[in-house]
Amino acid sequence: MTPDLSVRVGPLALKTPVFVSSGTFGYASEYEGLVDLSAIGAIVVKSLTLDPREGNKPPRIAETPSGMLNSIGLQNVGVDAFIADKLPFLRRIPVPVLANVAGATLDEYEAVCRKLGDHQGLAGVEVNISCPNVKHGGMEFGTNPTAAEEVTRRCRKIVKGALVVKLSPNVTDIASIARAAEAGGADAVSLVNTFLGAAIDTATRRPKLSTVFGGLSGPAIRPLAVRCVWQVAGAVKIPIIGMGGIMTGEDAAEFILAGATAVSVGTASFLDPAAAVAVTDGLREYLARHRIASVKELVGAARG
Amino acid sequence: MSVAAPTRLVRIAGNRPLQDADFRELVLETGELAAQPGQFVHLRIPGSRDPLLRRPFSVAGLGHGKLTIVYKRVGQLTSRLAALEPGAELDLFGPRGHGYRLDGPKTPLAFLVGGGYGAAPLLFLARRLHADGLAARIVLLVGARSAPQLLWRDRIEAEQSWLTAEFATEDGSFGEKGTVLDLLDARLPRPTTGVRVCACGPSPMLAALAAGFPNVPAEVAAEGHMGCGMGVCQGCVLPMRGQDGVGRYARVCHDGPVFDARAIDWPAVLEAKL
Numbered sequence: 001m002t003p004d005l006s007v008r009v010g011p012l013a014l015k016t017p018v019f020v021s022s023g024t025f026g027y028a029s030e031y032e033g034l035v036d037l038s039a040i041g042a043i044v045v046k047s048l049t050l051d052p053r054e055g056n057k058p059p060r061i062a063e064t065p066s067g068m069l070n071s072i073g074l075q076n077v078g079v080d081a082f083i084a085d086k087l088p089f090l091r092r093i094p095v096p097v098l099a100n101v102a103g104a105t106l107d108e109y110e111a112v113c114r115k116l117g118d119h120q121g122l123a124g125v126e127v128n129i130s131c132p133n134v135k136h137g138g139m140e141f142g143t144n145p146t147a148a149e150e151v152t153r154r155c156r157k158i159v160k161g162a163l164v165v166k167l168s169p170n171v172t173d174i175a176s177i178a179r180a181a182e183a184g185g186a187d188a189v190s191l192v193n194t195f196l197g198a199a200i201d202t203a204t205r206r207p208k209l210s211t212v213f214g215g216l217s218g219p220a221i222r223p224l225a226v227r228c229v230w231q232v233a234g235a236v237k238i239p240i241i242g243m244g245g246i247m248t249g250e251d252a253a254e255f256i257l258a259g260a261t262a263v264s265v266g267t268a269s270f271l272d273p274a275a276a277v278a279v280t281d282g283l284r285e286y287l288a289r290h291r292i293a294s295v296k297e298l299v300g301a302a303r304g
Numbered sequence: 305m306s307v308a309a310p311t312r313l314v315r316i317a318g319n320r321p322l323q324d325a326d327f328r329e330l331v332l333e334t335g336e337l338a339a340q341p342g343q344f345v346h347l348r349i350p351g352s353r354d355p356l357l358r359r360p361f362s363v364a365g366l367g368h369g370k371l372t373i374v375y376k377r378v379g380q381l382t383s384r385l386a387a388l389e390p391g392a393e394l395d396l397f398g399p400r401g402h403g404y405r406l407d408g409p410k411t412p413l414a415f416l417v418g419g420g421y422g423a424a425p426l427l428f429l430a431r432r433l434h435a436d437g438l439a440a441r442i443v444l445l446v447g448a449r450s451a452p453q454l455l456w457r458d459r460i461e462a463e464q465s466w467l468t469a470e471f472a473t474e475d476g477s478f479g480e481k482g483t484v485l486d487l488l489d490a491r492l493p494r495p496t497t498g499v500r501v502c503a504c505g506p507s508p509m510l511a512a513l514a515a516g517f518p519n520v521p522a523e524v525a526a527e528g529h530m531g532c533g534m535g536v537c538q539g540c541v542l543p544m545r546g547q548d549g550v551g552r553y554a555r556v557c558h559d560g561p562v563f564d565a566r567a568i569d570w571p572a573v574l575e576a577k578l
């Protein structure tokens with residue numbers, strides 16, 4: 001018996017619960033020929049802003065124990081170029097695609113959502129209120145429940161497809177932000193974005209990143225992320241897309257057991273372009289080994 | 305849709321120290337592989353969580369189903385690598401990136417200029433230029449601090465039937481005393497019409513090449529702190545000159561690693577200590 005991996009995330013009916021995370025899978029076309037894209041549950045593309053952004057000065061990444069710090073700074077082509085140059089490819093692939101939207105102001109979030117709304121080929125929008133690497137990258141919306149609810153509500157009025165809000169872990173009470181996103185009309189929350197961190201080169205005695213601080217990802221953050229998912233699962237009824245250092249099917253199962261309906265593979269795609277497919281295969285094997293017919297039975301099962 | 309796995313395990317055929325024991329030569333049983341000089345392979349110790357990311361290594365040789373790289377023991381991954389015995393496996397992605405130009409018209413005179421272990425891909429390049437008839441005359445200049453760090457001196461000297469090779473050391477212990485750029489300056493014909501320079505080495509050397517020889521077309525292999533190695537993560541960007549806004553940064557892994565030396569914003573590279 002092959003276990004059933006299908007899940008529903010708000011209006012999205014997915015063949016598998018394994019997403020690829022924004023910023024770690026480009027605009028997907030880079031992976032054509034390297035990865036069987038049709039085996040991925042859903043693709044979240046690199047953050048889009050109203051205008052193109054050149055990103056932060058290098059060095060932008062630094063390796064840390066079992067993790068990496070990044071400070072890319074939302075480098076992206078801008079929403080217009082995305083629609084003109086990237087969307088045609090995404091329309092052709094048989095996988096739901098979410099655009100990730102970032103902004104400095106409520107107006108910018110609305111403007112990007114409105115531009116995307118006129119076009120076919122997108123299953124929905126993930127609202128990035130959690131980028132730690134730019135001054136006005138939305139994290140002020142992600143650290144304040146009132147602002148989080150407002151930005152969600154404004155996007156909800158525009159976005160007809162799935163609306164996912166991506167949460168920052170750099171807060172005292174992530175559950176309160178998740179509740180705000182739910183109140184604002186989000187179909188799901190995704191968590192976590194990266195943890196703010198820093199690393200210093202002891203040889204040069206200087207920070208390893210040009211911006212000093214960056215976002216920590218990779219297996220190093222997995223226990224922190226699982227904790228966040230557990231907290232949020234106890235606070236909201238909407239589905240959770242859990243992420244943070246997932247490298248294997250068992251890692252994915254851990255997030256689902258904590259209460260996530262779906263999971264997302266991020267940094268692991270940098271090590272293995274086909275990591276999301278390997279995680280999916282691993283999750284399927286895990287379910288088969290434990291004689292679990294459907295991944296849906298696993299959601300929150302550790303919560304007792 | 306069936307897609308072959310983008311990464312694979314390859315067996316180590318050899319892993320030995322060079323004359324200066326900090327430098328090591330690693331031979332991998334890759335089978336037939338289409339790799340160009342200047343491209344890199346992105347390597348990882350299978351299953352490793354720490355170090356986590358892959359590391360890029362310039363292809364230094366290819367043939368008989370084997371691929372050679374040269375590395376210096378500098379950090380965690382290269383120290384782990386140095387301890388691996390033949391028979392052990394590494395996880396390989398690649399070759400990736402754009403190498404030195406191998407099309408276009410035949411060049412009358414090609415100078416290949418390498419500093420330190422940056423000289424690694426240049427003997428491979430010299431052989432390709434020779435085999436493909438892309439340069440009438442090939443001059444390989446290799447520089448290092450001191451004689452023991454001159455990469456593959458014996459092997460390069462054995463190729464003198466078709467290759468002109470000269471060496472420079474900063475302490476004068478072998479070859480000309482001075483830097484490899486001093487040597488280039490001494491050997492470069494004037495005018496420099498018909499000359500092509502291909503260089504590899506540390507950023508300060510490449511910056512000095514661009515500044516000191518602005519009229520000579522030079523292709524240089526840059527280094528970067530890579531994440532994905534395939535143009536996605538935007539981590540290994542290099543500041544480029546003369547453009548504002550978007551496109552100011554080029555990705556070493558995807559747009560390079562080999563760039564036209566004049567296109568790079570060298571002051572910004574040196575300021576960022578890339």
